Amino acid sequence: MSIVLGPNRYGKAETRVVRVDRDGARHRIKDCNVGVSLSGDLHRTHLSGDNRDVLPTDTQKNTVYAFAAKYGIASAEEFALLLARHFTGATPAIRHARVVVEEYAWDRIPGASGHSFARSGGEVRDATVHCDRDGAAHVVSGIGGLVVMNTTDSEFHGFAGDEYTTLAPTRDRILATEVRARWRHTAVPDRAGWDDSYRKVRSGLLDAFAQTYSFSLQQTLYAMGSRVLADNPEICEVRLTLPNRHHFAVDLSPFRLDNDNRVFHAADRPYGLIEGSVLRDDAPDAGPAWE
Known part of the structure; x- marks a missing residue:
């Protein structure tokens, strides 16, 4: 040996x-x-x-x-x-x-x-x-710590279940996450409007999050990545990490109070973690770009 x-x-x-x-x-x-x-x-x-x-x-x-x-x-x-x-x-x-x-x-x-x-x-x-x-150069831009929330227009139901499943399906929930997004550029021009590109991608991520009626955070992830690619032809791939910042409705019945989806406990852990990549089908080889 x-x-x-x-x-x-x-x-x-x-x-x-x-x-x-x-x-x-x-x-x-x-x-x-x-x-x-x-x-x-x-x-x-x-x-x-x-x-x-x-x-x-x-x-x-x-x-x-x-x-x-x-x-x-x-x-x-x-x-x-x-x-x-x-x-x-x-x-x-x-x-x-x-x-x-x-x-x-x-x-x-x-x-x-x-x-x-x-x-x-x-x-x-x-x-x-x-x-x-x-x-030869590869450039990946990114953003982290971008916390977003939709207080409605989010559902989660129809999911698989087994003997350990206790989660109740919901037709109206808070959807909140802390966006970590990275996007790969197809080329490195001699002079690039990096600031304009960053602002455009950030705006697209926020618009897609706000405008998507969500049946899952996975669906929202794909919508956000797709919006970035549709609006920015110089970008070929987007990778997103979206932790689900769960908000659970508080049971107020012991106090003889109704909770009409207004009062929530914001749980910090454990949390669902949704990750995925959205890319063009003709995207060039990434090489070491994501390392």
Whole structure:
């Protein structure tokens, strides 16, 4: 029996960088968390401790800060592409770079000066870029922490049952979830309207959730993914993770009160977890895009 080195990568995780653009009286904030992972011909460092092929993770951190200063942060996608393309040429041994950028939104405080902001809720934008030395790149954009609710127009019945089934069918329920969505772009243009694309996808997800009369969260997932693909020809696949944030009507009969579907207990666990991918039938091969 022989022992060999398998797939491996290394990098710098969670480099927090904040860029403030001070052009004029109205400042602009980009607040990001950057993760870098590099892979390639790195057998020497693993097998013998020879580090000649290793670009230190501290250098990777410094590069994030230097690029934020030199080029700014136009969007999560563009910044990730800049870094990934740089790192694939950093040393001869590096063949592939994976860069993940999470972007945290700040809103201007109404009526305040142009330099006063409040951090937006729990919603987080992100981008994952894979880049090879030959220049091939894959871009996946995403959003997480987007909490949504429909207080009606949702049913759940006709499901399978066995001796352990206690759930009662319902013709009117609250449907709530925390959307985690990621979408794959078919190509990486030289100049891309990443912000416009992100806003359009987010709007499509919300519209589909609000406009779908739901018989299951699975049905809603497909409607949301389909809307994104229908409205955005440059996107070929959408992956959605939708935890079911259950809301159970409280039994008020011990207090001799009626509960006409008005008072609920919001349960945090356990919860149903619905996951799925919606894609075009001619979508190109994803390669490493989702890793």
